[in-house]
Amino acid sequence: MTRLHPYVVKAMTAAEVGTAINWAAAEGWNPGLHDADCFLAADAGGFLMGFLDEEPVASISVVRYGRSFAFLGLYIVKPEHRGKGYGRALLVDLAKIARDRGCGRMEWAVLDWNDPAIQFYRRMGAKPMDEWTVFRLTDDGIATLASS
């Protein structure tokens, strides 16, 4: 894992996953109430946190849902620590894990208005998948479909 002294990246504990979910809520991403439990059940090892002198400052998740698919999320650096290289260091660690596991693809979603993140992803060589649209059913829609 990356050591950008004194920045260290480690696997998250369950409590730290809760912290990352709270950061996601603070970003206005509206995480589900049981997201942490579901993610942990799917892949307890799929969460990385960056620490600065023991203080958690950055998070990313790569939850594996099978042999060949992992969903990347919770990519957040605490606002006061942005722009110092910690976010990029997390993605470099992910790329190393992907390469070493023989994984041929990394994909994630970004909100259309998040231009700083989009420009950053383009600069690091990622390409937008413009022809794809994400569809989502939430509680009510699932219940309606299930009982139809």
Ligand SMILES: CC(C)(COP(=O)(O)OP(=O)(O)OC[C@H]1O[C@@H](n2cnc3c(N)ncnc32)[C@H](O)[C@@H]1OP(=O)(O)O)[C@@H](O)C(=O)NCCC(=O)NCCS
């Ligand atoms: C996206 C994010 C995780 C990046 O973490 P970070 O530690 O700030 O990023 P780094 O310091 O490693 O810099 C990464 C890139 O972003 C650029 N960047 C950093 N701060 C920036 C800012 N305020 N505006 C525009 N670009 C910025 C850097 O130039 C760098 O690009 P480069 O490597 O091509 O020069 C962080 O900004 C963040 O938490 N944003 C809010 C949550 C979010 O949007 N997450 C992504 C959802 S898809």
